[in-house]
Amino acid sequence: MTTTQTPSATAPGPAARRRRPHRAWSVAAVTFVTIIGAAAFASLPGLLIEPLHDPDTGFGWSRGTIGFAVSVNLALYGITAPFAAALMDRFGIRRVVAVALTIIGVGSLLTVWMTAAWQLILYWGVLVGLGSGSMALAFAATVTNRWFVARRGLVTGILTAAGASGQLVFLPLLSWIVDRHDWRPAAVTVALAAFAVVPFVWLLLRDHPADIGEKPYGATEFVPKPAPLPGAARRAVTVLGKAARTGPFWLLAGTFAICGASTNGLVKTHFVPAAHDHHMPVTAAASLLAVIGVFDVVGTIASGWFTDRFEARRLLAVYYALRGISLLFLPLLLAPSVRPPMLFFIVFYGLDWVATVPPTIALCREHYGEDSAIVFGWVLASHQVGAAVVAFLGGVARDAFGSYDMVWIASGALCAVAALMALVIRRSGAGAGQEPRLAN
Template structure:
């Protein structure tokens, strides 16, 4: 009996997992640097949050252009360059002396780098390499973000509290550089590059590079913006970003510290969210292959909103059982929204689905940027984060309604060969 061969698609997915894992860890780092930077330089939380806000916004706005650039130059080149940008941005922070340098390095360079390894990378990998298990792999790769948070946050928090935040920043730079050889040697752009087929699909020729990446990204936005489903998905995902990366990801640690909880303990709780996020996101990917994605999104947003409204009453100097319940529940829901959103973009917009998702993801990060700086300003103004938690909870309930309002007509082919233009029939007004 011959040995069973592992399909090359799984190796590509493994390399993508490592790169996305690193990107998530790099992006989560500012959460543990807010208090040390405030103590050393005297910068306000609002000022430091502005750098995080720029990072989050560029992380999103870079995504659709990164998807188009991957079609033009290949995933391997784009991801390699992105890792080098992250290493430069993080490493140079040890030399900064003014707040504008934080905005440039952590805001611009790291934002551009991590944005090029954002969830559009997930969509591109799964579109090119998988037909069978596409939803499941989307969930697994999305969960890499939670794994990165789980690995990096506790380590960086201890480094920031011990040797100092500069050691933490240099560690991020070193980790980014360490991933570069792995990506360059093992990541491949198309199954045809290595003479194989997508997993579960038929052989397809390697497509010609698409010129005008920026023009294509803008054209896809123009076409998608003429359809109602795009605005429902983008609006819901903006609220998703507000309630996760922008609010909890950036301000959970300083908010817990306000109540007397040590920063390392708070970072551990945020990392614990990452543990349960892995399970929740993989399960969501599996469900997205079997359950109406609109229903999944509606349930995820509604439950998240209710949990955020409870959170202000759970903060304490010690870790109480009620806070652990929140961490488990919120972790399961953290980025479970991604697989059904990717599935809806693919179903409605066909071959342009990855780029459309890039723009939807851009709205996610714009929302995150608004929440990051808004929550910081609210803390400076009111002395507490309470208003931010309640506002995010209410917006999540609105996102649940928007998700259920999405209408699709028919199911496009899942091999990515569907027409690139959106279904005009899906523009019909939602039935309430």
């Protein structure tokens, strides 16, 4: 027998339901905070090059050796990402992220007791690289794909900006610690930041809207939670094999490799020591990177908004072209003090820093549908391989030529190539997985 109950006795009225934010936004907020905590470690490598190179404060290791450890970190960050996306499908987002944060904390903490270069490569390169790879942008793509149907571009931009926000929060603090104390307390700070986020992930993050009986944001129908998929590694490799037979994958991977080379590999790793070569204080150079983080947030969220409304491949072409032009001017701007042209570069570069991510994810979704998060994980792997190569070669170039000028100019030329590659990416004929364009 069915009983009839009045709406007031069973649930809030329509007006109350409209006022209550969808749970997807709280999940996005937890994801944002989580990525901020994980981003703390990414702020440190560029600050470690000079202290570890200096025999008085570190070990006298060459910049090439230190750059190699950073390159291992960046490469593993990328290679781990597609497998992490598949592991999230198998074991759930919450478990994978909590374990990843713990590995980051352990790896960073162990560097305090290192005495040889191979330990830097193992602790910071391997452990932190594996942990951070599981916290990569594939994590943001997985959350966005599961919890949102509408506003995916905007949410992708917001979650991508979380990494920049972490840089903004931690860079000035870490540079102050390194300058006033030592690099070891800075490494401990990074470890504590990663450990501190674990309880929030475990208590507040949810794997799927179906876990709480809700539809994804913007969906018209309830979406059941898919069964756990066994063989996470096999699935990641299988998806790669399918994607690798398509032209758009290689174009996206190539452009994103150049993106990584010109951001994480070059500016994030070598900007501080390059500025220090021109007698700029380390704290001032680190503060400039933090300012990049401020405008990165603005640029990335704006890029997500643009991605919901404009053709993604054209956006990528514009972003890469502007980035390349700005890098060509950088050798002329480095000086002992911060001048207005340098501030203009920082603002300009910050707006463009990871603005490439929302349109890249949108193109993965358009061409690869349900496999798009794993495909983007492989595209992100190319991003980090590009970053790793330049992180290493940048240090080698500095050791060999006594200057970073050649690296800035070469990276600017690569960005021009990426702009042309983006324009070649074809539109998906079936529009698989493509989002509807929003009117407002």
